[in-house]
Amino acid sequence: MKTKNAAAKGIIASFVNPTSSGKVEYFEKACLLWNTEGEITYFGDVPPLETLAGQSVLLRENFIVLPGLIDLHTHLPQYEFVAQGEHALLPWLEKYTYPQEARFRESRVAEEQSRNFFESCLSLGTTTVVAYLSPFFEAAAIAFEEATKAKIRAYMGPALMDRNVPPDLQTTVNQTEKDSLFLLEKYHKKKNTEFVVTPRFAITCSEELLALSGRLSQEYKTLLQTHISENVDEVHETLRLFPTASSYAGVYDRTGCLHERTLLGHGIHLSSEELRIIQERKSVLVHCPTSNSFLGSGIMPYRLFKEQGLSMGLGTDVAGGYSLSLFDEMRTMVEVSKLRSSLLKEESTVSVENALCQATLLNARAIGRDDLGSFAVGKKADFIVVDSSMANPLLNERKNNYDALSEKLQRIVYRSHPQMVNESFIAGEKVFAR
Numbered sequence: 116m117k118t119k120n121a122a123a124k125g126i127i128a129s130f131v132n133p134t135s136s137g138k139v140e141y142f143e144k145a146c147l148l149w150n151t152e153g154e155i156t157y158f159g160d161v162p163p164l165e166t167l168a169g170q171s172v173l174l175r176e177n178f179i180v181l182p183g184l185i186d187l188h189t190h191l192p193q194y195e196f197v198a199q200g201e202h203a204l205l206p207w208l209e210k211y212t213y214p215q216e217a218r219f220r221e222s223r224v225a226e227e228q229s230r231n232f233f234e235s236c237l238s239l240g241t242t243t244v245v246a247y248l249s250p251f252f253e254a255a256a257i258a259f260e261e262a263t264k265a266k267i268r269a270y271m272g273p274a275l276m277d278r279n280v281p282p283d284l285q286t287t288v289n290q291t292e293k294d295s296l297f298l299l300e301k302y303h304k305k306k307n308t309e310f311v312v313t314p315r316f317a318i319t320c321s322e323e324l325l326a327l328s329g330r331l332s333q334e335y336k337t338l339l340q341t342h343i344s345e346n347v348d349e350v351h352e353t354l355r356l357f358p359t360a361s362s363y364a365g366v367y368d369r370t371g372c373l374h375e376r377t378l379l380g381h382g383i384h385l386s387s388e389e390l391r392i393i394q395e396r397k398s399v400l401v402h403c404p405t406s407n408s409f410l411g412s413g414i415m416p417y418r419l420f421k422e423q424g425l426s427m428g429l430g431t432d433v434a435g436g437y438s439l440s441l442f443d444e445m446r447t448m449v450e451v452s453k454l455r456s457s458l459l460k461e462e463s464t465v466s467v468e469n470a471l472c473q474a475t476l477l478n479a480r481a482i483g484r485d486d487l488g489s490f491a492v493g494k495k496a497d498f499i500v501v502d503s504s505m506a507n508p509l510l511n512e513r514k515n516n517y518d519a520l521s522e523k524l525q526r527i528v529y530r531s532h533p534q535m536v537n538e539s540f541i542a543g544e545k546v547f548a549r
């Protein structure tokens with residue numbers, strides 16, 4: 116074992132390590148060590164214990180360690196009303212979403228709910244989150260402050276809208292530029308936070324606001340997040356509002372919003388020409404399967420898109436998605452893929468292993484974070500410690516007949532328990548403990 120770069124801390128446990136092939140590696144017992152900067156210095160067999168003398172190494176032998184999960188699409192102000200509503204997208208936005216987001220004008224609401232949101236993410240194993248905020252600049256600043264206190268890796272921006280929503284939720288192009296420059300200066304790449312330019316979707320944005328979004332995200336090299344082609348009525352309304360555009364993707368393309376740091380939520384009803392543009396621009400399509408089921412939006416052909424070479428992501432899309440847990444999202448991802456395959460006679464489906472690779476390593480890659488998402492020397496020690504026995508059918512049974520690591524992984528994805536994440540670490544620092 117190389118102990119030259121003496122690790123400040125370490126952990127011995129079972130490990131599941133995602134790979135870019137979509138398969139994972141299982142380690143019944145292994146050791147992870149990291150240095151004072153929170154970078155991994157060793158991952159492999161447990162070294163002779165005397166070589167670890169003097170180093171603080173955690174023993175978690177009955178637990179599974181996974182890389183911290185990465186949520187590429189969710190909405191902070193919507194967490195309070197998860198699992199509410201029986202509507203399709205557009206009426207659901209009017210009835211639930213806009214009134215709830217309006218409450219974030221009050222600082223107390225913004226503060227309490229931001230704190231609760233980040234604590235919930237960490238308690239569910241999400242160590243990196245890309246989130247839409249409410250439209251208010253002050254509430255956005257509060258969210259950045261709370262994320263910094265929680266120490267979570269957070270990529271966020273206020274949801275930009277200048278039309279087709281209640282007037283108190285609307286901003287202007289000039290105001291957006293001022294607010295964005297302030298948030299960029301104060302929070303972009305400071306500690307663990309990054310600013311994301313966030314035009315909500317084409318229906319609520321003027322051409323000028325989209326053009327500003329494209330420009331800011333290119334000039335400051337930030338992520339840009341928006342929604343695309345989630346629902347058939349939404350597509351029709353977009354084409355009605357932008358009559359000269361070639362397509363929904365064409366609206367974003369002509370305003371500079373499609374580039375390699377663009378995250379496009381949903382993308383269920385895209386034409387082959389739109390897919391071609393998105394692929395050419397190297398933008399990422401973020402799959403949000405629980406939301407797509409909950410709002411009855413459709414089934415995104417994740418597997419087909421992936422095989423075509425599109426860059427893909429995965430997100431919970433709370434509160435279109437009814438759970439903030441990426442374990443739940445992985446399960447739905449696998450299930451809708453099997454349904455789609457059996458309905459449409461498609462050959463390949465998404466496996467539990469594929470889903471875990473997407474929620475970690477591939478989501479990390481999609482936001483340019485090759486230093487996250489799996490265990491390898493030089494990467495950041497972001498990881499979670501999971502008590503898989505909580506997903507067992509027999510209560511309080513630590514040991515049962517299906518306890519190979521691959522079987523435990525199946526269990527924690529299909530039967531995820533809201534309290535099964537025991538600890539979460541970011542850059543080797545414990546940021547959540549049950």
Ligand code: GUN
Pocket residue numbers: 190204208212315316342345406432435
């Ligand atoms: N499209 C525009 N805004 C939203 C939102 O808040 N949630 C979902 N699911 N789709 C959207």
Ligand code: ZN
Pocket residue numbers: 188189190342380432435
């Ligand atoms: Zn969304």
